[in-house]
Amino acid sequence: MQATQGRDSERLLPADAATRDVAKELYARVADAPIISPHGHVPARMLLDDASFENAAELFVTKNHYVTRMLHAAGVDLAELSGADPRRTWGLVAANWHRFAGTASGYWLETELAEVLGIRLPINAGTAHEIYDLVGERLADPAFLPQALFRRFDIRVLATTDDPLDDLGDHDALARLDLGGRVLPTFRPDAYLDPDAVGFGDSVSTLLAATSEPATFAGYLSGLEARREHFIRHGAVSADHGVEEPFTIELAPHEAEALFQEVLAGTADAGQRRAFRGHMLLQMARMSVDDGLVMTVHAGVHRNHSSATYERFGADTGHDIPLPTTFTRGMRPLLERFGLAKDFHLVLFTVDETTFSRELAPLAGFYPSVYVGAPWWFLDAPDAIGRFRSAVTETAGFYRTSGFIDDTRAFLSIPARHDAARRADAAYLARLVTEGRIALATAERIADDLVDAIPREVFKL
Template sequence: MTQLTPNPDRLFPADPAERDIARRLYAEVATAPILSPHGHVDANLLLENEAFRDPAELLITPDHYVTRLLHAHGVPLGELGLADRGVPSSASGADIWRHFSSHWSDFAGTPVRYWFETELHDVFGITEVPSVESSDRIYAQIAERLARPEWRPRALFERFNIEVLATTDDPADSLDAHRALAADPTFAGRVLPTFRADRYMDPGAAGWRDALTALADAADIDTGTYAGLIAALKNRREYFIAHGATATDTGVLEPTAEPLTTAEAERIHAAALAGTASEADTLAYRRNMLYRYAEMAAEDGLVMQLHPGVIRGHHAPTLERFGPDTGHDLPDQASFTRPLRRILQDFGTNETFRLVLFTVDETVFSREIGPLAGFYPSVFAGAPWWFIDTPAAIARYRSAVTDSAGFAKTSGFIDDTRAFCSIPARHDMSRRADAAFLAGLVTTHQLGEDEAAVIIRDLTDRIPRSVFRL
């Protein structure tokens, strides 16, 4: 039986002297509370606190990092538990786990492998490497643990030492779960909503009219006009702030922001409702809405997170069958300096405005994001995200951004996950990678070890707490 024993020095430098420094730096933050200011765990998970039903349903099916790579190796998504055109998958949890185990070697060198080794060993006490032979044994061991009270969501929340967990929520959401958790004296954690208003930006997108209707009902404001839409969004931002929100999240293909006159925006809004808006109209409307979201952030102080450069639903047949967020949202080239110039000219030095820039195109870290964060007080360089939240990419990010902006103009780690049990593994990976990077600066005499210890504590706690106004 091959043993699963994560090395205590994983991700640390090979040089013994540098590795010793990394060990000491990591020890400064190894047990620090987790601040997770951007993620996708459902607040109802913690409110209901029901036992997880199945290992595969918990660890594999909701994690598109896992399902997309299995799909790349020939496993159909329907055999991984994803509903096909709304029809639930007939695959059993044990079958899904066998697919995963039989492809364990295909995850070698990926962050998924790192996270799973840490999860399986540290969270579930698994000591055997996944394989075709061990699959059923490991599945049964995890299933047995999930039935125990100490593996329910709230117990794990406490064991993971999560202090703050942000969710991602539509402006029309009632936030009932957040309100109930905040009022529950038996739950000490902070679960904060995040305002995500992407579906109100594009009047050419399917579902835009339905979104307006839902927003109108939630805000009790008519969204049949552009002015009404803006008023309703502001109303719901206030509602989110009252329920603990500190940030918004916005995903766009390209981040150009240009305001329209009210009259022109009203014209396009009416044309879109009538089904006569042109492609040029919808593009102008989207760019105007991005500007207005920044304008609102400069007024109410919600931290604006911006995630451009992703082509959503790249494979249309998969989107039609299995829906969004199923692994085929893929990176595009990104640009920030020119597209954001109008926003930053108007709000870049506004003390209330705060903008965290994320990318899946790491070529822009040194070329654009670092320099922008190195001038504008409002701009922060978001952590490597999605396809580049890997140990090697974290090191490249630190090198690229630190030259222009230093450490304090970065965001702190972002786990960006729906996979609840991967949260501590992801944060541990980031802390180890930062310890390794800082150890390199110490051994090359660019930093003293005492200062490096302060920096790694700041990267783990003070910086994300400050950036996201936690």
């Protein structure tokens, strides 16, 4: 999408002139390369409906917890960011724009305005109404409808995140369109695996009814396997698991059956519920070994940290907070069983930077099944990407990592996020070249592979 045009073409590249020149060369190789997005949250229905985005508030604010949490921290009530009065909502963002200086969310939004919408005005209270109106003018143009943008962004693969009981009809319909790339579903079974999830019992009962399976542990597993098969038939390549704790445990069949009945009845205590989650994460690995779905684990976030906010506004409104996370002991039962299994791919993501060099790089540096997931959520910012590369590369190299993951619901931010990652990786590779640690030709190959060959290999594309 011609990412090199627009704002400062050398942004995010090293300040040192010699290193910057190498980084510019490396970045130029991949600046306009197609986008592979194997994990994200853009809904298939949005692309299928192909309806115009409504306004600047709906586009940039109301569904963007990166933005709303920053404003909430500054004292803005989340109710004022609902978009009920979209011009006022955007005005609150503009009036507080100085607070976003240096943040990834501020960088992305400015990039979206400049390079996707062609709006290069500074964001502040004085320009708020003009920008709002200019955004509206752009969104009224058919060139800015979702499907047109999908083609313009040159997205070759876009993975959604889907409930196991989704019929995936939207994906079928999208597959019949000429979008220039594939939209793939992702199996996300958390609500059916975690006894602490809201409505867990009802979810399991619905799963069993939908798959005509008995209310036994074996029937429950068969029901999940049937739905995974349904996803595979509709193009899925991965199953994603969002867990607070990356803990696994193997239980004997009779133990698993007794525990399943306890959690289904709602009588299991906290320790039993933890054991059930751990056993089911191991079972998900078994299923991935059997059916070939890549297993991704996004671990270490305390969801809905503010009870008052959750009760008032619900989930995904900016109050999820990272936790210290450890993988080595918790994942060992899973890796003892499946870590050496042929063609098993396990991608481990964390928001605890201390684990990159201490645990994830050593795990990926030994187990052929394990890959280190790209910096995720609070770590998907330029400086954090550089720290990730420094922490992981010396032990695991580049080819035991996942390739960039944008993990976004904000469709217009996809090219901005991928462009930032490409710039950050070019900067890191350039430093290795100028320090004499790798040859320029090697850096060129790695830069190419990070945006194409690596994510294709990891996600079996």
